[in-house]
Amino acid sequence: MNQCAMAVLEEYPDIVFSYGYGDEYSFVLKKTSKFYQRRSSKISSVIVSFFTSVYVTKWKEFFPLKELRYPPSFLSQIVCCASLEILQAYLAWRQRDCHVQNQYNTCFWELVKKGGKTEMEAQEILKYAKEQDRNELLHQQFGINYNGTLALFRQGTCIFKTEVEDIVKYNEDGTPVKRLRRKAGIFRSENIAGRRFWNAHASLLKELGNFSEDCFKTNPDYIRSFLFESKLMPSTWIVIRIDGCHFHRFADVHEFNKPNDKQALGLMNLCAEAVLEEFHDIVFCYGVSDEYSFVLKKDSQLYQRRASKIVSAIVSFFSSMYVMKWKDVFRKKELKYPPSFDGRAVCYPSNEILQDYLAWRQVDCHINNQYNTCFWSLVKSGKSKSEAQNYLKGTQAREKNELLLKEFGINYNTLPLMFRQGSSIFRVKRENPTLLENDASSVEKTETKIVTEHCNIIEQSFWEAHPSILD
């Protein structure tokens, strides 16, 4: 977790402080940040996506002998702290939580592992134990001084950048040439919201300001009131669209075939199929290039329709899957760096408008693919990129098709359907369902199967042929 957070700080320069423990991390962006024009959905999705990607990438470094059994995913949300005092109270709240949880868990597992209690008994013993009682229990029964246990567990971890001196080279006379560099480092303190810790770090004072008073106790409800959690309009189709961040570069670094890479698109499809399987409320997925749209059914109550939860859950799961499945698809190609995706949620009130949305994505697929096919054919034939661009300026669809046919012998309409129409993923009824068990998810699995097709979803006939999708 700490190494992933470290990578996040190195990736996004606007993050000036972070604090984490257990399975959570908080990242503080500077007040003046213009990151993604402060669009909350983009900021929270990109960070959680990158964090997840790094987590899966780094797994084997930390657990060389343990297989990662399924793709982990994380939820994210935005907290707007209107003043430094609120940030301070927020941090105090999280560190208090770290302490309370860790102290409880330490007692619980001592009772179970060394005290011979069952989990139920341990729970009962700790039910009414106050903070002091727990410390005494640890001390008297197990000879443990709680305050002497590992700070990593008790205090959590702060990561922020400080200026360090790097030696860049040596002069002829052997004297070192130094340069100041901002480097992320790990810090711990009993009270991260206290003046003593905070005000002692020049970089925190500079980036965030100084704490004028100490902060010991906070009211969690007060802090929760700053959580940004808007809910999506009820009874509307929810579309979550994710899109690869800077995939222009990602495709170059990984030498994807231009303009379309069958394997890269296949990997996107595999991940989207897994998303459909994981989230039962998703009824339809449409993907092209580095993007995928996921349609959730109108009456979905997933995460009580909280936008940030739904977006982050899907984008994080997708990112996780992308890294996990990479080696299955690209057997000989190494993943050079962790990819990330952004995500957003949009509501569509009627079937008609939802179909318009999907048609818009498919038209986009067609236009881009036709253009890109011409563009790369021209480039491969020896034209420079700007010559190819000028050549294609203002040309209509028919002219492009003619160019492909006459100059390059390519009949556009015979190119693979996946390139021309994108990929649609949905469930269809099985012909011969084999009912084994009767819980809801297995009924769904035995009665329906997931299919990936490359078909025209603009025409009404597709929706008429599959009435159950939007039913």
Ligand SMILES: Nc1nc2c(ncn2[C@@H]2O[C@H](COP(=O)(O)OP(=O)(O)OP(=O)(O)O)[C@@H](O)[C@H]2O)c(=O)[nH]1
């Ligand atoms: N060579 C190759 N490139 C691809 C393929 N699919 C997607 N890409 C690249 O991914 C880009 C996707 O476009 P965008 O999503 O608009 O741009 P981006 O570079 O990802 O930038 P942002 O989305 O704004 O972060 C394309 O322009 C291509 O450069 C592929 O199959 N082959």
Ligand SMILES: [Mg+2]
């Ligand atoms: Mg992109």
Ligand SMILES: [Mg+2]
């Ligand atoms: Mg894109």
